[in-house]
Amino acid sequence: MGEYIPPSAFYTFDPIIHDPLSLIEPILSSIGGDHEELKKITISSNEINSLKEGKESPYDHATMLFLSALDWNKDGGTPIPLDNGLARNRIGRFPSDSGNAIEYILEFTREKEGEMDLHELLIKLTNGFAPENLGEEGFNKGIAGMELLGWLNHDEVEQLLISIRGDKWNIKSNETIDGGVRDSLRHLLTLLKAAERRKCGIMMRKHQ
Numbered sequence: 001m002g003e004y005i006p007p008s009a010f011y012t013f014d015p016i017i018h019d020p021l022s023l024i025e026p027i028l029s030s031i032g033g034d035h036e037e038l039k040k041i042t043i044s045s046n047e048i049n050s051l052k053e054g055k056e057s058p059y060d061h062a063t064m065l066f067l068s069a070l071d072w073n074k075d076g077g078t079p080i081p082l083d084n085g086l087a088r089n090r091i092g093r094f095p096s097d098s099g100n101a102i103e104y105i106l107e108f109t110r111e112k113e114g115e116m117d118l119h120e121l122l123i124k125l126t127n128g129f130a131p132e133n134l135g136e137e138g139f140n141k142g143i144a145g146m147e148l149l150g151w152l153n154h155d156e157v158e159q160l161l162i163s164i165r166g167d168k169w170n171i172k173s174n175e176t177i178d179g180g181v182r183d184s185l186r187h188l189l190t191l192l193k194a195a196e197r198r199k200c201g202i203m204m205r206k207h208q
Helices: 024-031 036-041 061-069 087-091 100-107 119-129 154-165 180-198
Strands: 010-018 109-111 147-152 169-171 200-207
Touching: 010 087, 010 180, 024 036, 024 061, 036 061, 061 147, 061 169, 061 200, 100 109, 100 119, 100 147, 100 180, 109 119, 119 147, 119 200, 147 154, 154 180, 154 200, 180 200
Parallel strands: none
Antiparallel strands: 010 200, 109 169, 147 200
């Protein structure tokens, strides 16, 4: 029998209504028991609204960030996904070793002279919550295997759309999966255009 090879991770892209940077300080206060500021911001999160003033939050930093940033339904229900079709599934588990389509795009594209945003925004989307990038510990990994990778706010979603649609980048000749970059970008564009229409940002998560 051959050696068992576990499937690669699955990645999801969630709609967010609040920029995580604006939530860091309110979350830190809320974890200590002062929930007033965070509740003013995240009025549609049932979990956040149920926190009792003066009592420490039962959630870790990453879970608090996830609960606070998402574009919840007005009644606190599950957010409407950015895509329910092919794009969500195809970009969710890319046929590379890591399954991370954004990392693949970064590895096999080259920015031309004058392009400043493409790689910077893609790095933020797939690695923005890493402590060395965020400048804070504990906001990338939470309970039950939650792993937040990165995000783009609504303005950055629009910037990335402009960069992808532009002609200031190209695909490297040593790409390992024929058509992999273009396929990944096509599905990413579907998600980004959905976020643009909804006037929201996008958060990337990893699931094992």
